Amino acid sequence: MVGKKAFTSKQKQLARLAKAMGHPVRIAIIEMLLSQSCCYHGDMSLEIPVAKSTLSQHLHELKDAGIIQGTITPPTVKYCINKENWSMAGKMFEKFFQNDKNHG
Amino acid sequence: MVGKKAFTSKQKQLARLAKAMGHPVRIAIIEMLLSQSCCYHGDMSLEIPVAKSTLSQHLHELKDAGIIQGTITPPTVKYCINKENWSMAGKMFEKFFQNDKNHG
DNA sequence: TTAGTTGTTCGTATATTTGCGAACAATAAA
DNA sequence: TTTATTGTTCGCAAATATACGAACAACTAA
Numbered sequence: 703m704v705g706k707k708a709f710t711s712k713q714k715q716l717a718r719l720a721k722a723m724g725h726p727v728r729i730a731i732i733e734m735l736l737s738q739s740c741c742y743h744g745d746m747s748l749e750i751p752v753a754k755s756t757l758s759q760h761l762h763e764l765k766d767a768g769i770i771q772g773t774i775t776p777p778t779v780k781y782c783i784n785k786e787n788w789s790m791a792g793k794m795f796e797k798f799f800q801n802d803k804n805h806g
Numbered sequence: 807m808v809g810k811k812a813f814t815s816k817q818k819q820l821a822r823l824a825k826a827m828g829h830p831v832r833i834a835i836i837e838m839l840l841s842q843s844c845c846y847h848g849d850m851s852l853e854i855p856v857a858k859s860t861l862s863q864h865l866h867e868l869k870d871a872g873i874i875q876g877t878i879t880p881p882t883v884k885y886c887i888n889k890e891n892w893s894m895a896g897k898m899f900e901k902f903f904q905n906d907k908n909h910g
Numbered sequence: 911t912t913a914g915t916t917g918t919t920c921g922t923a924t925a926t927t928t929g930c931g932a933a934c935a936a937t938a939a940a
Numbered sequence: 941t942t943t944a945t946t947g948t949t950c951g952c953a954a955a956t957a958t959a960c961g962a963a964c965a966a967c968t969a970a
Contacts, residue, residue, distance in 0.1 A: 706855040709830040713837070721828030725958085726813040726821045729902075733817070736905040743917055751810040756959050758918055763957095776967045777916045792903035798833075799896035801840040829928085847947055860929050862948055867927095880937045881946045 716798060719791050722767035727752055727760045732783070735770060740782040820902060823895050826871035831856055831864045836887070839874060844886040 709717075723729060730750050734741050743761065747754050761781060764770040768787040773780045813821075827833060834854050838845050847865065851858050865885060868874045872891040877884045 707853055708855065709834060713830050713833045717828055717830045717833045720824045720833075724821055724825030724828040726817050727958095729817045729821045729824075730813060732902075733905075744915095747917095749811055751812065752958090753960055754917070755919080755961075759958080762918085774917095774966090777914095779917060788903070795899050795903065798836075799892070799899065801837075831928095848945095851947095856928090857930055858947070859931075859949080863928080866948085878936090878947095881944095883947060 712794070716794055718767055719769070719794065722764055722769055725760065727757070728764055731757075731760060731764060731781075732769065735781060735783045740780050742778045742780055744778065746781075816898070820898055822871055823873070823898065826868055826873055829864065831861070832868055835861075835864060835868060835885075836873065839885060839887045844884050846882045846884055848882065850885075 723732070727750055731746060734746055734749065743754070743757065747757055750757060752760075761770065761772065765772060768784055769791065770781050771784045773782075827836070831854055835850060838850055838853065847858070847861065851861055854861060856864075865874065865876065869876060872888055873895065874885050875888045877886075
């Protein structure tokens, strides 16, 4: 039990982002938001094969991970990608896949 | 219940890869393998703060997802990144983050 | 106020994940 | 054969994740 290191915050953050993307429903949500700039729960509900309550849960998880944002525009809720965080996430994954430790 | 589309195999594959990366232990494993070319269970066990049986489970998951490979070299087992699959995964994530539908 | 629309939260059930130690398997060494 | 080393699998417990419909909240329109 000596010498074992705790996880770094980068490792934890990357894992958190990956986990948030680790479900087909959430991949589909992100793709819709990326391709249409913004979308409404109802729109997504027509395309994605889960109950609206389940969709809401997945949206909540993506929001929690910082990947998307929601804005209330009664009676609907408009979701969009959190562009700043999405860009950061993209860079993290890029570095990870390149294992590029010298340009960070 | 009309008009809902099943998930594409790309969506499912990306979600599967993301899910496999969605845990700090598995991120740490991949980082070790990327930086040292190859590693042994025992080496990783000294660095990563989980029981050896738990580590074995995580290695199994990464193998299942196609990210790593294991070769028995008695009495140890040598793990390495499945470079071909890793490269493909990198490209999938790259496209996803760029939402680049015109160059695939 | 009463309906209607949209989306979230609640309550519940089931499935999966994570984790550990014990037991096991495979091999090498004595 | 016995012992030691390495790593996996088993058995179990606890925590999370997934999913659904019902109920609810917030707002708009009649």
